[in-house]
Amino acid sequence: MPLLAAGLIVLLVTVMIAGVSVGAIGIPPDVVWSVIASHFFPGSVEVTWSTGRDSIVWEVRLPRVMLAAIVGASLAIVGAALQSVTRNQLADPHLLGISSGAALGAIVVLLHTGLFLGLATVPLFAFIGALATTIIVVGVANLANATNASRLVLTGVAISFVITSLGSLGIFLGDPRAAHTVIFWMLGGLGLAQWAQLPYPLLALAACGTYLLLNARNFNAMTLGDESATTLGIPAGRFRMIVFVVCALLTGAAVAFSGIISFVGLMIPHLVRLVVGGDYRRVLPLSALVGAIFLVVADTVARIIIPPQDIPIGIITGLAGGVFFVMLMRRRSNAG
Template sequence: MMLGVSIGAVGIPLDVVWSVVASHLVPGSVEVTWSAGRDNIVWEVRLPRIILGAIVGAILALVGAALQSVTRNQLADPHLLGISSGAALGAIIVLLHTGMFLGLVTVPLFAFAGALATTVLVVGVANLTNATNASRLVLTGVAISFIVTSLGSLGIFLGDPRAAHTVVFWMLGGLGLSQWAQLPYPLIALVAGGGYLMWNARYLNAMTLGDESATTLGIPAGRFRMVVFVVCALLTGAAVAFSGVISFVGLMIPHLVRMVVGGDYRRVLPLSALVGAIFLVLADMVARIVIPPQDVPLGVITGLVGGLFFILLMRRSQRLG
């Protein structure tokens, strides 16, 4: 993370980065030998951006791992069940139609509401059509995702064309608008939601065996799956609200972790959070140095890496077969 603060269009030595951070955390502890411009770059611009990237990366990796367990689908991620699409729709409504009438929390609130509403819709349609098993629930989520994505596209089409570029960049993902005042919201979501998932890691282990096996072990499979969906909606809404839609992190990172430590979710969840945080910080570093001083959208970087990863994974799986 400190390396991420150091690298950018304006390079800042690591010792200066550490000194700036120390001077803000403990005023007077370090003699100030750097310019006000460098102080502003480190403390006001890059550090909140890097911290947000680590939080969002951890959230997306946790959500992907949890969804892959309860759906028994190795391709599950926040996009699969329409959760990211719902959060994006909420943000589009704010950015193009209602405006920031509640201040800085307007986009996060609407993104969270969109993610939660989409989750409720998926669960409701699944119950209505008796599609409560894992495979049919995934199909329901994909169908709802198409509908919500279409509504988001309609919102962009009907919105102010002058503001459309802001929405497009936000939908591609990025950390360029991060602020200190925003960080507590995704951090609280990560601690609360991630804590719940890790506390129930043994339940997630059982869910990978199927509903019948989980029920035999005394786990209410259907109810637990619905609770996990709601927790994942909270986490995804908090992440998407501040970083936009960033793909492939929740899909790719749990695979990498399981390849190293196996399938026990007591290890998979915390390591997925750690590796997801590291991956997104590294991706943001690349996004800032590819075409300086412009930022390449994070979704472009993660999409390229994720696509190449799965091509290699398919080749490996074919060779093992």
């Protein structure tokens, strides 16, 4: 485990540097390192590159690559946690309508209210929408006494349909000329990443990710069922609710700055379990690392296919996820 984690960290740093290097204008990796060093430690490196390259590395590509790593890690660790507490291998961060709520918040801003708080308006309303949706799901589940895994999933799906319908209504009633902006956001993209935005998803990942990692043993127990978890001293219903709220906060913070990115939380935990087994003391941290690597690579691919235009990253992750699950079903069919 330590050796594998160390190898993944090295791979993550490598793909991040590669992601900063490649693009419509290629920049050698040694120049990338020098630019980063010059900003962190002014005067430590002789400046031999142009102002344009400095801006490309520091202002455009590096925050984008870092956001990709943060979002990838967030979505992957949330997917792993939800798959445990719901005992549903197809669970992902969008299971409870979190992404639908975030999309509704973005639609309200982009098509109706405008950016009255500046560039922070869209991520702020997306986060509020994600959090409000989760509160509604938890509230409805408690009201209907549907706190077990299967009923919570059904509640989340039902609320997700309602929120999605409201989002569609918002698009229908909004300015058609701005609809393409909403569609691009709903397909996922990291092109608007800025240094000022990074602390928010990073803080959410640090706080919520720490909670999930500290409860790895509880996730192992939850995979055995509520009765077994209760026998082991874990209040299954309450723990599940807490995990849902934590996952909503983490997903909302990620989706608010990246748009809706599918399949990461669904696919990455499966890949990790194929390698290290089902122990969540390994699955959770390794899922975060592999998720970060995957999304950095996916974003790099999205930037270089038809430069200088960006393909929405949700298209790349959707294609990769679809191919992965076809292969997974074929593998399980052969094993059966």
